[in-house]
């Protein structure tokens with residue numbers, strides 16, 4: 001029993017010692033580093049998968065050891081948890097000690113002040129009481145205590161800079177608070193991304209299904225999102241004369257709270273660096289791109305028009321790639337339907353440039369839009385129940401011969417092509433889309449508040465110096481008083497010397513020190 | 515906002531001239547270093563204030579000069595300081611001209627960032643030379659400065675241009691300038707801590723670094739210089755990281771996302787926190803603390819070069 005207690009006590013002491021804290025700090029730094037060097041699943045899943053695949057057993061091993069999820073890994077969490085415990089264990093006794101120190105009187109004056117790192121002495125005609133009283137007035141802002149010694153000597157013990165320790169405690173406590181706030185944030189945050197056409201399309205934060213991707217916090221199930229809606233009316237890019245983008249702006253309306261019932265829309269210009277903040281959520285403009293408009297006219301005269309986002313393949317020229325998919329109208333027989341589905345796939349260039357007949361883009365703005373399309377006909381696999389990318393057709397269906405290319409052509413706006421069965425496909429124009437992110441983190445203001453407190457505490461603890469000063473006035477020969485002064489900086493000695501000389505010179509030789 | 519090409523060209527000239535003048539200053543310091551007779555702790559430091567009514571001054575350490583007038587080493591050192599001041603003025607002009615030419619804060623790409631950081635390092639050294647007797651060691655500070663400036667002016671050089679929309683924010687001014695000031699300041703303790711290691715190795719065994727060791731300032735002076743600069747730079751760095759998080763919240767949708775740049779900044783911050791702790795931990799003062807400080811600066815440089823150039827992340831505005 002007592003052995004167990006001793007063991008626990010020793011473990012606790014070990015864990016909360018300064019040396020352990022130091023080792024844990026270095027471990028934390030070391031453990032964080034792989035996250036900067038290896039691709040991380042949380043940041044870039046495809047790159048992580050490629051990396052693992054490219055590194056064989058070595059990649060698999062690293063994956064098992066959670067090197068691709070460093071900040072969620074067992075070992076990283078273990079280190080900061082231990083630091084957290086160490087911090088608590090260190091702060092509690094230090095706070096108690098600090099509270100005691102605040103009430104305690106400055107320590108006794110050492111016997112021999114000449115042994116102090118800073119010292120000086122002299123003599124004066126004034127009596128010991130006068131000397132001490134003068135010293136006390138001079139040491140304004142210091143905590144002082146006057147004591148009497150045998151033989152009529154008087155001493156003054158002075159101490160200053162308690163704020164240093166206070167700042168240090170504030171700093172460490174604020175760090176605790178910050179870690180807790182981060183943890184709470186991780187529980188209740190969520191983040192979702194969605195592409196919205198900039199043609200008056202609306203998006204509402206009513207459930208996770210509306211998002212293209214959604215990442216919930218540990219305690220979020222997606223049923224209780226803050227309700228609000230946005231409507232994206234237009235999107236513009238301003239350019240410098242040299243073609244570099246100056247600013248992106250999505251003209252939006254939004255509604256939240258009571259506005260949802262009354263149907264009131266409020267305008268907002270969404271830009272990079274200025275998210276829309278509404279009901280505790282933030283809406284960001286992350287990207288943009290194009291959605292070409294195609295109309296398919298089927299042999300029976302029915303028309304279908306669609307514009308769906310194409311994926312940007314070149315960020316500078318906004319060359320885009322995608323697949324716009326059509327179902328033949330009015331056919332109920334699923335067998336028949338799966339023979340006549342159409343996909344318009346290929347490249348879109350906002351400013352066309354041709355290399356022979358090969359289309360590329362030379363500029364991101366809509367100066368001379370064109371598409372290079374392959375029209376595919378057959379079974380798109382939309383009915384199979386298997387999810388598929390909106391940007392691509394299912395290549396396996398092409399390989400199986402169930403989907404075949406029936407035309408390949410370059411088109412500019414207004415042009416169309418005709419298939420063997422009389423179907424025509426026309427390229428009618430282009431819309432823009434924006435890529436939005438909705439973020440929610442109820443604890444982030446607390447993180448900020450604690451970070452600022454940390455900073456202030458740090459400032460105090462590094463700038464203020466804890467220092468002591470003693471004066472001893474001893475009656476000497478011929479009615480004169482011997483005055484000796486000693487000084488000690490409790491923390492770092494650097495910088496105390498100048499202050500000490502100023503104070504000491506003032507005490508020993510009031511004319512010079514004035 | 516169009517770029518003023520003429521001013522941008524003047525800025526480039528100033529940058530090159532500053533680099534060249536730093537090279538001359540470096541030679542000046544090197545000559546001083548080479549011809550300096552052995553430095554000793556001056557007796558005065560030990561005796562200061564003892565017994566007499568004259569009260570302790572900040573201990574001063576220095577070289578004992580045999581000749582009354584300035585000797586060759588002394589003259590060379592003074593010329594080197596004058597050259598450093600001249601170089602720093604040209605350096606500053608280069609930054610100001612870039613700023614005026616582009617109509618924005620002159621730290622929008624890696625070249626500009628590096629140039630501003632090196633200016634801070636040189637300016638910090640000039641200030642410290644007034645407070646500490648460390649002039650002879652100027653060559654060790656200017657060498658990394660010149661190397662980094664040369665790399666900046668060649669490999670990383672970027673034409674004056676406006677910045678991307680993501681950088682068009684007043685946080686660019688606040689966050690990046692805090693990073694520049696702290697990184698520039700960190701160069702000094704990083705170098706001085708290395709010198710501390712040399713010096714203390716020499717003190718432990720005079721046969722080691724027999725040539726260089728005696729010419730360096732005493733170990734405790736080097737330690738103090740490193741500590742004082744670090745406690746100034748560390749809060750600035752902390753402030754820079756906090757501002758970065760605030761900006762990231764507005765620009766990238768989250769205040770912290772373990773982007774490579776953020777991660778390495780965190781690592782460097784923790785290492786410097788470790789440095790401050792190590793000076794309060796028995797068995798870690800002195801040599802180990804100096805190693806930690808140098809590693810801290812190595813991580814800062816790593817963050818600037820490797821993370822920007824090799825690893826792609828949200829901070830990769832350089833390309």
Ligand code: HEM
Nearest residue numbers: 016017018021083086087090168461462491787790791794
């Ligand atoms: C999460 C990890 C920690 C970080 C990032 C951290 C950071 C810091 C920083 C930046 C300082 C400098 C302020 C100053 O020098 O006054 C400091 C000082 C200090 N810390 Fe921590 N700390 C951590 C954990 C701990 C723990 C666990 C302990 C106790 C075992 C501790 C005890 C101290 C003490 C005693 C000082 C004052 C040192 C001095 O006066 O120079 N810290 N800490």
